[in-house]
Amino acid sequence: MRAEPEARIGDLEDRPVVTVLATDDREPMAEAFRKYDRIALPVVAEGGRMLGIVTIDDVLDVIQSETTEDIHRIGGLEAIDTPYDTTPFLTLLKKRGTWLSVLFLGELLTATAMGRFEHEIERAVVLAMFIPLIISSGGNSGSQAATLIIRAMALSEITLADWWRVMRREIASGLTLGAWLGTIGLARVVLWQRLGWVDYGHHAWLVAITVCLSLIGVVTFGTLAGSMLPFLLRRVGLDPATSSAPFVATLVDVTGLVIYFGIAAAVLGGTVL
Amino acid sequence: MRAEPEARIGDLEDRPVVTVLATDDREPMAEAFRKYDRIALPVVAEGGRMLGIVTIDDVLDVIQSETTEDIHRIGGLEAIDTPYDTTPFLTLLKKRGTWLSVLFLGELLTATAMGRFEHEIERAVVLAMFIPLIISSGGNSGSQAATLIIRAMALSEITLADWWRVMRREIASGLTLGAWLGTIGLARVVLWQRLGWVDYGHHAWLVAITVCLSLIGVVTFGTLAGSMLPFLLRRVGLDPATSSAPFVATLVDVTGLVIYFGIAAAVLGGTVL
Numbered sequence: 001m002r003a004e005p006e007a008r009i010g011d012l013e014d015r016p017v018v019t020v021l022a023t024d025d026r027e028p029m030a031e032a033f034r035k036y037d038r039i040a041l042p043v044v045a046e047g048g049r050m051l052g053i054v055t056i057d058d059v060l061d062v063i064q065s066e067t068t069e070d071i072h073r074i075g076g077l078e079a080i081d082t083p084y085d086t087t088p089f090l091t092l093l094k095k096r097g098t099w100l101s102v103l104f105l106g107e108l109l110t111a112t113a114m115g116r117f118e119h120e121i122e123r124a125v126v127l128a129m130f131i132p133l134i135i136s137s138g139g140n141s142g143s144q145a146a147t148l149i150i151r152a153m154a155l156s157e158i159t160l161a162d163w164w165r166v167m168r169r170e171i172a173s174g175l176t177l178g179a180w181l182g183t184i185g186l187a188r189v190v191l192w193q194r195l196g197w198v199d200y201g202h203h204a205w206l207v208a209i210t211v212c213l214s215l216i217g218v219v220t221f222g223t224l225a226g227s228m229l230p231f232l233l234r235r236v237g238l239d240p241a242t243s244s245a246p247f248v249a250t251l252v253d254v255t256g257l258v259i260y261f262g263i264a265a266a267v268l269g270g271t272v273l
Numbered sequence: 274m275r276a277e278p279e280a281r282i283g284d285l286e287d288r289p290v291v292t293v294l295a296t297d298d299r300e301p302m303a304e305a306f307r308k309y310d311r312i313a314l315p316v317v318a319e320g321g322r323m324l325g326i327v328t329i330d331d332v333l334d335v336i337q338s339e340t341t342e343d344i345h346r347i348g349g350l351e352a353i354d355t356p357y358d359t360t361p362f363l364t365l366l367k368k369r370g371t372w373l374s375v376l377f378l379g380e381l382l383t384a385t386a387m388g389r390f391e392h393e394i395e396r397a398v399v400l401a402m403f404i405p406l407i408i409s410s411g412g413n414s415g416s417q418a419a420t421l422i423i424r425a426m427a428l429s430e431i432t433l434a435d436w437w438r439v440m441r442r443e444i445a446s447g448l449t450l451g452a453w454l455g456t457i458g459l460a461r462v463v464l465w466q467r468l469g470w471v472d473y474g475h476h477a478w479l480v481a482i483t484v485c486l487s488l489i490g491v492v493t494f495g496t497l498a499g500s501m502l503p504f505l506l507r508r509v510g511l512d513p514a515t516s517s518a519p520f521v522a523t524l525v526d527v528t529g530l531v532i533y534f535g536i537a538a539a540v541l542g543g544t545v546l
Contacts (some may be wrong), residue, residue: 171360
């Protein structure tokens with residue numbers, strides 16, 4: 001309209017023609033709106049024939065419901081697409097119970113793992129004191145990493161091809177965060193012993209070193225597992241958000257115990273165990 | 274346009290006039306678009322004078338960024354408003370490290386709590402075997418409840434006034450889910466003992482009952498804490514999403530240990546401890 005009257009239509013610069021396919025999933029459609037800042041987009045059939053339009057207010061609802069599903073999965077339950085209030089009690093219970101049971105079966109492995117280390121705990125009960133601290137630190141760092149990657153994937157900020165770059169970055173993050181928590185953990189053990197608040201025995205320093213090294217190992221593993229699991233899930237065609245915070249935490253709990261008691265055996269082996 | 278020519282303008286039915294205030298926060302603005310399905314809304318000053326319009330494509334971006342912040346908080350890290358790829362390594366590290374440190378300091382209380390139960394563990398090492406299983410079940414159910422409530426609050430499905438109804442519903446959920454996991458836990462202890470895979474001692478049945486009751490208690494507490502914490506945070510003017518999965522898990526870890534060893538003392542007190 002604002003072009004010179006002599007200009008040919010073909011010469012007019014226009015924004016690219018963006019269309020969505022009638023067979024598209026909801027997510028790529030929402031992505032097209034986000035990317036091109038449009039209010040409405042034409043919907044076309046496979047051959048390119050226009051079928052109608054889809055407007056952004058429909059897309060807003062779609063995005064909201066997709067995001068709700070993602071958030072539910074990150075929180076460790078099956079996606080619920082009805083409001084909390086109007087969802088029947090039993091439906092809600094089933095959506096929560098299913099994943100809770102799966103996670104519980106995974107967590108049962110911690111009881112098996114702990115069984116393997118029964119003699120170590122009998123000989124040095126002090127080792128049991130730091131089990132919740134160590135496995136939860138791994139779970140928390142894993143939950144952070146998984147959340148970051150799942151959201152970045154949902155917003156198309158990173159794709160499958162980025163896995164190697166993400167992996168290197170997350171290993172560096174894990175080592176740094178682990179060293180930081182490990183230092184606090186070491187200080188805690190040494191300080192409490194010095195202040196006489198607790199008695200970790202003659203080998204308090206070795207206990208402190210075991211706790212510190214375990215934290216570095218577990219936090220690094222947690223960060224790595226949390227960041228790579230979404231890639232793995234997407235690679236095999238599943239929703240990356242399935243690698244929920246509780247799922248990663250469960251994975252890291254079992255591995256964390258093995259890391260902790262492995263390091264304990266190496267550090268304390270000659271003395272206490 | 275399609276009305277009878279004789280009709281007066283004042284008689285024409287129209288959709289209600291929805292406006293947003295120039296001083297509104299981003300969230301109520303987004304909410305207005307969601308609720309009234311509009312493409313654009315007039316922006317008015319306090320007195321009602323129109324200042325301009327805001328279009329839905331801007332709102333789409335706002336909603337996306339608000340949701341990303343919520344998701345990050347639920348995952349247990351400070352909200353990051355730049356893409357994963359372009360956020361400098363140190364910024365990312367700081368946003369994760371801050372919350373990770375806070376959670377770690379909270380988790381240090383588990384080491385203190387465990388110290389109180391050292392004698393119980395010395396006398397019945399078998400109690401240590403189920404610590405990760407029990408505290409993580411509480412964390413998982415708490416994470417589910419917190420996620421459900423945070424999202425329902427963000428979508429205005431529930432408000433502060435609903436806390437009592439939500440509480441009753443969540444206690445019922447917690448008891449049911451706890452009883453379910455408790456039954457699996459009980460079966461696991463008894464079955465493994467019967468099959469001769471492990472030896473939980475002469476008091477295997479008491480151990481099984483301790484595990485079962487603890488799971489009921491911890492899952493109920495986790496569900497209750499996870500669902501009420503978002504209300505509490507909103508009540509004191511904080512973002513409900515701060516009650517992240519890791520935050521709830523940390524809270525439940527410490528309480529879970531107390532519940533577990535309390536029940537163990539009651540059930541096993543006369544025999545093993």
